[in-house]
Amino acid sequence: MAIVKMQKLSIVASKKHRKAILEALQKTGAMEMRTESIEDPELIHMDTDGARTQFEKTADAFDKALAALNGAAPQKDPSAGLFGEKDQVSQADYDRVIENRENLVADANDILKLVRERAECQGTIAKDQNQIAGLQPWMNLGIPMNSTGTGRTTIFIGTIPEALDEAGLYAAASMGLTDPAPVTGEILSSSPEGTYITVVALNSVADTVSQNLRNIGFSRSATASSYVPKDAAEILEGDIKDQEDRILLIGTEISDFADRREDFRIASDYFRTRAEKYRLLGKIPQTEHAFFIEGWVTAACAPKITKLLTEKFDAYVENEDKREDEVEPTVLKNNPFSRNMEGVLESYGLPQHGRVDPTFIMSFFYVWFFGMMLSDAGYGIVMAIGCAIILAKHKRLAEGTKKFLTMFFWCGLSTTFWGFMYGGFFGDAIDVVAKTFFGYTGDGILKPLWFDPMGNPMRLLIFCMLFGCIHLFTGLGIKGYEYLRDKDIVGFFCDIVAWYAFLLGLILMLLPSELFQGISGMTFNFSPAMKQVSKWMTIIGMLVILVMSARGKKNWGLRIALGAYDIYGVTSWLSDVLSYSRLLALGLATGVIASVVNMMASMFGGGVVGAILFIIIFIFGHILNLAINALGAYVHTNRLQYVEFFGKFYDGGGIAFKPFTTANKYTEIKEDM
Amino acid sequence: MSTGMVLALLGAALATIGGGVGSAWGVGIAGQAAAGVTAEDPDQFAKVLILQLLPGTQGIYGLLVTFITLSRIGILGGTAVTDTNTGWMYLAACLPIAVCGLISAYHQGKTSVASIGIVAKKPDQFGKAMLFPAMVETYAILALLISILAVTNIG
Numbered sequence: 007m008a009i010v011k012m013q014k015l016s017i018v019a020s021k022k023h024r025k026a027i028l029e030a031l032q033k034t035g036a037m038e039m040r041t042e043s044i045e046d047p048e049l050i051h052m053d054t055d056g057a058r059t060q061f062e063k064t065a066d067a068f069d070k071a072l073a074a075l076n077g078a079a080p081q082k083d084p085s086a087g088l089f090g091e092k093d094q095v096s097q098a099d100y101d102r103v104i105e106n107r108e109n110l111v112a113d114a115n116d117i118l119k120l121v122r123e124r125a126e127c128q129g130t131i132a133k134d135q136n137q138i139a140g141l142q143p144w145m146n147l148g149i150p151m152n153s154t155g156t157g158r159t160t161i162f163i164g165t166i167p168e169a170l171d172e173a174g175l176y177a178a179a180s181m182g183l184t185d186p187a188p189v190t191g192e193i194l195s196s197s198p199e200g201t202y203i204t205v206v207a208l209n210s211v212a213d214t215v216s217q218n219l220r221n222i223g224f225s226r227s228a229t230a231s232s233y234v235p236k237d238a239a240e241i242l243e244g245d246i247k248d249q250e251d252r253i254l255l256i257g258t259e260i261s262d263f264a265d266r267r268e269d270f271r272i273a274s275d276y277f278r279t280r281a282e283k284y285r286l287l288g289k290i291p292q293t294e295h296a297f298f299i300e301g302w303v304t305a306a307c308a309p310k311i312t313k314l315l316t317e318k319f320d321a322y323v324e325n326e327d328k329r330e331d332e333v334e335p336t337v338l339k340n341n342p343f344s345r346n347m348e349g350v351l352e353s354y355g356l357p358q359h360g361r362v363d364p365t366f367i368m369s370f371f372y373v374w375f376f377g378m379m380l381s382d383a384g385y386g387i388v389m390a391i392g393c394a395i396i397l398a399k400h401k402r403l404a405e406g407t408k409k410f411l412t413m414f415f416w417c418g419l420s421t422t423f424w425g426f427m428y429g430g431f432f433g434d435a436i437d438v439v440a441k442t443f444f445g446y447t448g449d450g451i452l453k454p455l456w457f458d459p460m461g462n463p464m465r466l467l468i469f470c471m472l473f474g475c476i477h478l479f480t481g482l483g484i485k486g487y488e489y490l491r492d493k494d495i496v497g498f499f500c501d502i503v504a505w506y507a508f509l510l511g512l513i514l515m516l517l518p519s520e521l522f523q524g525i526s527g528m529t530f531n532f533s534p535a536m537k538q539v540s541k542w543m544t545i546i547g548m549l550v551i552l553v554m555s556a557r558g559k560k561n562w563g564l565r566i567a568l569g570a571y572d573i574y575g576v577t578s579w580l581s582d583v584l585s586y587s588r589l590l591a592l593g594l595a596t597g598v599i600a601s602v603v604n605m606m607a608s609m610f611g612g613g614v615v616g617a618i619l620f621i622i623i624f625i626f627g628h629i630l631n632l633a634i635n636a637l638g639a640y641v642h643t644n645r646l647q648y649v650e651f652f653g654k655f656y657d658g659g660g661i662a663f664k665p666f667t668t669a670n671k672y673t674e675i676k677e678d679m
Numbered sequence: 680m681s682t683g684m685v686l687a688l689l690g691a692a693l694a695t696i697g698g699g700v701g702s703a704w705g706v707g708i709a710g711q712a713a714a715g716v717t718a719e720d721p722d723q724f725a726k727v728l729i730l731q732l733l734p735g736t737q738g739i740y741g742l743l744v745t746f747i748t749l750s751r752i753g754i755l756g757g758t759a760v761t762d763t764n765t766g767w768m769y770l771a772a773c774l775p776i777a778v779c780g781l782i783s784a785y786h787q788g789k790t791s792v793a794s795i796g797i798v799a800k801k802p803d804q805f806g807k808a809m810l811f812p813a814m815v816e817t818y819a820i821l822a823l824l825i826s827i828l829a830v831t832n833i834g
Binding site: 088350352353354460463464467584585587588590591592594595598599601602605634637638641642644645648649 | 725729732733735736739740742743746747755804805806807809810813814816817820821823824827828831
């Protein structure tokens, strides 16, 4: 349970080793770089933005090429997904890929070119389909769309907004001409948007007809194709077919690259890592022949780094002291059990140096409370075995995922423990199965080791609050430990011991009271001396808080007022303790809903059909209940830690350690054994 | 069937109705926000799904109280309610989770929407984002507790 001691190093080395040193540091991934603090007008910075952007673009091209390959020839990427693991590649493979990187970049670009071409083909298909749709109303037209007339006639092809039949069209077009006018009209099709027509008129009456048509809102068709619509559609369909063939061909052409996949992954990581290196390179202050780096390493690691740099690269490495305005990054180190809960702490905020790392103490409460909330042996076993299987199958999970799963493994064990304590195994599944299928009629088979919370919820509520008090007092104790460590004896007595006395006194006064007896059904018979002790504990504690809690203030009136306000803070203790009633409520929820599932499953009675339906409903119902209650238990266990426990002593504020390291997404280099 | 039985059953029904309506409401509005975030950044799916589900528990609490009530008033077990006063008592006992479940789930849903906003902007702050809706839920848990204690101690 500790925050790892950090050491600041400053490195000066010859420029000729610059890249080698950065690569070595990047590979060890043990140092967080600080470059912003070294300032001197004589120092220059290299402009690496161009190169870095180029590398990032190349890495991106490989990513896109890989995505295209996945589309054309699907294959599971082992590094993707929730339980993704990075590919292990040998140093030899890695070196071969780096050697060959120019060709790989060319291949990736070829793939991207094909992808672009495919996008163009798809665009053309969409355009063609649009055009075909636009031609549909004209399909009955037997002449090219752009016909304007023959030697002696004028042809009008277009649309009118009105819905007319052929007689109506003739009447409208020949308005003002003597009957029979040398005009003929044809309706090609009609739709709610308008009527598609052709009108043919002798040139002699063309002007009048044109005017008439304009009067009924005629507009010429916008398409100026020299094809008959039917032929035009056929040509477009042919084109679509060609494009589709091309797309298929592109698909096979892309999948021809499938054997480069591994190399692409390595190359993508290589370029990303290189971009990362160049990002740092651009920030490093340099002179003509030397360069400077500062950074944090764990104190344990410092001699190793120093040795590596001085022996191999002739660098000058110095241990530096922390400056006033600096904050060292936080690295936690805990035992193999507690370290799995570091993620919970991280989400709240890491501890600052000089404060206590609460992970160790929190981890036990975490597992204990989680088990109480989920509290079903069946669910606990499923969870623990599920996590164990995933952990066994995926040995090289990302650190965070691994910790998270291990945490849930322990929570599963705790859930199993509490399940047996409460007598829950998939709710009352054992009894229900025995009664439905084997005609059992006796008492419950699986007896709770402790007691059944449904039978006596009040009793469990009291225990929940007891656990809550222990949790909260532990939090206050940690704060007291910090006071003692900082040699603030007055603070320890006024802010910690006084509160312990005050609160314990109150509890001891409450326990033998009739009020408590009425609620809990428990009787405490304290001796009169004990009653006196608890009374005076409360009074002395309260007085100390009243007078001393605002001891920094000179004004006595203000000091007492603030002290009184602090005493009022006892209400927050009350609400904190009540908050632990969620241990009971969520525990009951799991058990009762599980019983509801069992009851629904057993509704179809015994026999083969009943058994099949039982199994289906049982599996579905319990998965649902497990999922939602595990979520609830997780959220509310976190809440109890964050709000109630941390509220007593912890405020985070530490900065996470972000070492300069490789930026590998897909692969990691196998360590030589 | 006695009036008391009708009242008790009404109470049981109200528990599921209140909790269920509230949860459907809360999960619904949170789901819209979650869908929006997932459209922009599919990697956040798991996180926003958890946040969406947080207001869903009130429905479960309502179901829980209904089930306990039904198993005591002679529908799924226990003894039938014969007098009107006992019926009123069951109805009253179901009210905390019915009303508080409805309102707290709605507000928890709105808080979840805001927390989903946190995840959209700062995915690494998920731990804190999860805490805000959980604060609202406290009051549903208290109501659940009172409903359970009341129902199990009647009669």
